[in-house]
Amino acid sequence: MEADAIDRHAESRCTRRVERAHSGFVDPVTGRNRVAWEAASRKHVREYGELLEQARNGSALLASELDLLRPVLGTAPDVVHLQSGHGLDDIALVAAGARTVLGVDFSEVAATAAQRRADELGVACRYVVAALPGAPLRDGCADLVYTGKGALIWLPDLRAWAEDVARLLRPEGYLFVHEAHPAVPLWTWDEDEPRIRPDRGYFARSHVNDTFPGGGAVEWQASLGEVITAVISAGLRVQHVAEYAEPFWRPDDVAAAAWRGQLPNSYSLLAQRL
Numbered sequence: 001m002e003a004d005a006i007d008r009h010a011e012s013r014c015t016r017r018v019e020r021a022h023s024g025f026v027d028p029v030t031g032r033n034r035v036a037w038e039a040a041s042r043k044h045v046r047e048y049g050e051l052l053e054q055a056r057n058g059s060a061l062l063a064s065e066l067d068l069l070r071p072v073l074g075t076a077p078d079v080v081h082l083q084s085g086h087g088l089d090d091i092a093l094v095a096a097g098a099r100t101v102l103g104v105d106f107s108e109v110a111a112t113a114a115q116r117r118a119d120e121l122g123v124a125c126r127y128v129v130a131a132l133p134g135a136p137l138r139d140g141c142a143d144l145v146y147t148g149k150g151a152l153i154w155l156p157d158l159r160a161w162a163e164d165v166a167r168l169l170r171p172e173g174y175l176f177v178h179e180a181h182p183a184v185p186l187w188t189w190d191e192d193e194p195r196i197r198p199d200r201g202y203f204a205r206s207h208v209n210d211t212f213p214g215g216g217a218v219e220w221q222a223s224l225g226e227v228i229t230a231v232i233s234a235g236l237r238v239q240h241v242a243e244y245a246e247p248f249w250r251p252d253d254v255a256a257a258a259w260r261g262q263l264p265n266s267y268s269l270l271a272q273r274l
């Protein structure tokens, strides 16, 4: 990645191999979600060896992602992965052509495990610990901003997120999102037939997560229209939106009828900075 991608002011506060750039104030809900994610991310540490083997042997990127990203990855882009989590996608992005990946996540546990895995595999990934939006990275440091797979639901202000993305992108750089469909909070996990949860609404602002990572973490909701409009309002041109029946993640031992093909469970979006 560009040597100067990390903002110098933030870098001066870095104290470890994984750069820490805590941005000071986070709102109370984000603060509680961060605590929940630090606890949930310990799974990445417990399953370190298993995830290392997955990273070494397989591609975490879906076939549909690779299809859409192939032209961009063919240009050896510098990638910024917002909410990078366990970082398996980052190793796959480098394997598919990215020159570098810089991951940003507010979980120090997740970022440290991701850095250790990338270092062990000798892959060009670096991690910064910071709350988003407001990535402590330089303007125009990315050819591609990659995010999703359970990321946007943690952000209450998608307009601020989209503006941060636009700031990070070089002119003509791309944003790629592969994310849970905004309708997903409505589906029950009943196995006999798909049902809508009576306690949820597509147009609700938020709900409390009662599955993973648990602990009462608040998930924010935005309709597909709101996501797309946030991206357009930040000055990006939307090139592609697709909805899929397949969820990006299936918890072990659950075979919900809502995942059998009748309902939307994920979407992807590709946009370019003008």
Ligand SMILES: C[S@@+](CC[C@H](N)C(=O)[O-])C[C@H]1O[C@@H](n2cnc3c(N)ncnc32)[C@H](O)[C@@H]1O
Binding pocket: 030, 033, 037, 038, 041, 083, 084, 085, 086, 087, 088, 089, 104, 105, 106, 107, 110, 130, 131, 132, 133, 147, 148, 149, 150, 151, 154, 155
């Ligand atoms: C479901 S994970 C998805 C991460 C990644 N796409 C993956 O597949 O591993 C969501 C990630 O978002 C991070 N996160 C949630 N809210 C955040 C925020 N406001 N700022 C930075 N990271 C955040 C969590 O720590 C977690 O690692």
